[in-house]
Amino acid sequence: MKVFIEPIGKLVNQFAKLPGVGMKTAQRFAYKVINMTDKEAEEFADAIISAKKNVHYCRICGNFSEGDVCDVCKLRSDEVICVVKEPKDVIAIEKLNEFDGVYHVLHGTISPMQGIGPDDINIKGLLKRIQGGNVKEVIMATNPDVEGEATAMYIGSLLKPLGIKVTRLAHGLPIGTDLEYADEVSLARAFVDRKTI
């Protein structure tokens, strides 16, 4: 006797493909869908198809876009470019409402361990944008891990000879934590990068 009838089993398997979702959670999601109205289930399925069909990448910056060029590239000055690893990093920064420049999405970081070299990520596109002549500063906002640091250094070394100011997001203690709970690397960085008050 199969534990699941086929349409439920299939849906459970689909949900189990989502990141961090095991079989138990996938089951709960499947029950939720079965208890939806027909209309709700259709809206759910349509949202999946529509996201897959209508989300493209901006020709200029590589961010998610509905059209050929994203709204950020259309509407903002390109004097300051913030370089990130993935489109979701753009969303994290946009939520801050702090940065009003444009982005450049690398779609990866240099990782010799995984065989990802400088030509495998969108560095060429960045250099082309800079040749446009308008760019004053490039903020390297790749993750503070080995690959992110290496990528920031590499791109920095390419851009500095062109007279572009290259900056990196500050590291240090997260706001609101106790010293005792801070990880050692962040604490060490906070010492090295200490500021006069």
Added chain:
Amino acid sequence: MKVFIEPIGKLVNQFAKLPGVGMKTAQRFAYKVINMTDKEAEEFADAIISAKKNVHYCRICGNFSEGDVCDVCKLRSDEVICVVKEPKDVIAIEKLNEFDGVYHVLHGTISPMQGIGPDDINIKGLLKRIQGGNVKEVIMATNPDVEGEATAMYIGSLLKPLGIKVTRLAHGLPIGTDLEYADEVSLARAFVDRKTI
């Protein structure tokens, strides 16, 4: 500037409807879908529509079924009926490979607090099955909470006069736990229901 472009925002909202899924997790699910191939996304959407369309409830026991009558009711003897609250409880028991009788799904438990009385759950269907004359034992496998206990007691009081053996799943210490970590109610039940060894 919207943080999400529309097709992503819609998909995030759909995922956020799933139980236990907040906006951050919904976002991660949406990125996963956007990174799927067209075929994978279609299969996902189809699985939702198909589960909604093809999952019905068995006319006899109320469990999930593709057809009018589920495979369990078709293939097994109905001498022992296990009564559960929801279809997912059937799946939990089927996974054990211990029980070879049939089920009866109440689709709820009696809960005066929520205005759910005996007529609002599928007790009539159970009585009708018992009038068939074949049933020897009814196992009450509703949850060990107030509503589940009350429902078990109520159904027990209806069935005993009919000469049906009514049993309840045993309560006590979960296997593998330390006494010190057991909840008080289970520990107290373990004392009351202690067995001679």
